[in-house]
Amino acid sequence: MREKCLGDIYEELEQNYNTTFVMYRFKEELHxxxxxxxxxxxxxxxxxxxxxxxxxxxxxxxxxxxxxxxxxxxxxxxxxxxxxxxxxxxxxxxxxxxxxxxxxxxxxxxxxxxxxxxxxxxxxxxxxxxxxxxxxxxxxxxxxxxxxxxxxxxxxxxxGIDIHPGASIGHSFFMDHGTGIVIGETTEIGNHVTIYQGVTLGAFSFQQDESGNVIKGLKRHPTIEDDVTIYAGATILGGETIVGRKSIIGGNVWLTESVPENSKVISKFQTKILY
CATH class of the missing domain: 1.10.3130.10 (serine acetyltransferase, domain 1)
Structure with a gap:
């Protein structure tokens, strides 16, 4: 019995799945x-x-x-x-x-x-x-x-910057350096926001239905209001999390709750250097 070639595999997939038209077209035309x-x-x-x-x-x-x-x-x-x-x-x-x-x-x-x-x-x-x-x-x-x-x-x-197409981003957005930034699908970003490398705007948890399946379409990612600055390595999670306008989020902060406008949030483990 001969081994199946790639064409045979594609043919079987087409017989079993209605969506493999995409696979066929990508095979040569997109790639x-x-x-x-x-x-x-x-x-x-x-x-x-x-x-x-x-x-x-x-x-x-x-x-x-x-x-x-x-x-x-x-x-x-x-x-x-x-x-x-x-x-x-x-x-x-x-x-x-x-x-x-x-x-x-x-x-x-x-x-x-x-x-x-x-x-x-x-x-x-x-x-x-x-x-x-x-x-x-x-x-x-x-x-x-x-x-x-x-x-x-x-x-x-x-x-190395991962921004979901669904994310909503206001004008005058600046990602300094950029490497490692992740911005999730339902993130909302205001105007004049600055984000440094390694920042994650992600989901804190995924709600599930009675069968244990993840419920899609919910707001899972944070809202960042106007004139906010988020420094390197900060992680901000959750669809109900709102960072108020003109706030500063320090490096390596882990944030899962809202902060009012004009806030300054730093890690409690931040090193203090005394001269």
């Missing part, structure tokens, strides 16, 4: 290449002054629309509304550009090491990660959950 190509091209449209030229032609925008429409078709069973959804996404580009430029400006203002906005746009991993997340977030809202995750996971693999 990451189209995701990377799309991010590369849309970055030229969103930030032409840094990645292409001073002016974007209508033809370039049409090309982006074609690419996103293709990706939508590759990752969804619902083909009937793809063209309209792709157009809806294209209409979001001016707002996305505005948000990303505000993120870049925030990084320039807050990081004393930054010499130019060009350096930030091209070289800062946090800017790349939040740019991709903002794109993925719009696709997530349109119902293209798998495509949104593929985009965000590419950014995750490239930067």
């Amino acid at each position: 990451g290449e189209k995701i990377v190509e799309f991010i590369t091209e849309i970055r030229k449209v969103l930030l032409p002054e840094y990645f292409s030229c001073k002016k974007i032609s209508l033809n370039k925008v049409n090309q982006i629309q074609e690419k996103i429409e293709l990706l939508m078709r590759l990752t969804s069973n619902e083909d009937s509304f793809v063209q309209n959804n792709a157009l809806d996404f294209i209409k979001k580009l001016p707002k996305l550009r505005e948000l990303i430029l505000q993120d870049i400006e925030s990084a320039f203002v807050k990081d004393p090491a930054a010499r130019s906005t060009e350096e930030i746009a091209i070289a800062y991993p946090g800017i790349f990660a939040v740019m991709v997340q903002r794109i993925a977030h719009e696709l997530n809202k349109l119902g293209y959950y798998l495509l949104a995750r593929l985009l965000s996971e590419h950014a995750h693999s490239k930067t």
Whole structure:
């Protein structure tokens, strides 16, 4: 009896599962290449002054629309509304550009090491990660959950920053250094928030139904209000946890309850150096 080849395995999967159309299409058509190509091209449209030229032609925008429409078709069973959804996404580009430029400006203002906005746009991993997340977030809202995750996971693999497409992030968001940051699906982040490396905005626990299955769709991750700064290694958990505006959360803090605005939270094990 001959060994089963990969094609045989795929065929059996198709017979047993209705969702393996995705697996088939990814096998050759996606495989990451189209995701990377799309991010590369849309970055030229969103930030032409840094990645292409001073002016974007209508033809370039049409090309982006074609690419996103293709990706939508590759990752969804619902083909009937793809063209309209792709157009809806294209209409979001001016707002996305505005948000990303505000993120870049925030990084320039807050990081004393930054010499130019060009350096930030091209070289800062946090800017790349939040740019991709903002794109993925719009696709997530349109119902293209798998495509949104593929985009965000590419950014995750490239930067070490893991932001779920479902997270809601206000303007002027800055992740300094960035490596190791994790932001969960139902996180809500306000405006002018700064987060340092190794921060986790996660779930404290998962509610279960009578059968012991995790209940999906609940608010599991914290809310971070405007002008909050969270230092390296802090962990903030829970859907009911709210960090009030203008608060400072110190490094390595473990926080599972809300704090009012203008709070300063530090670890009780923080070392004190006396001179």
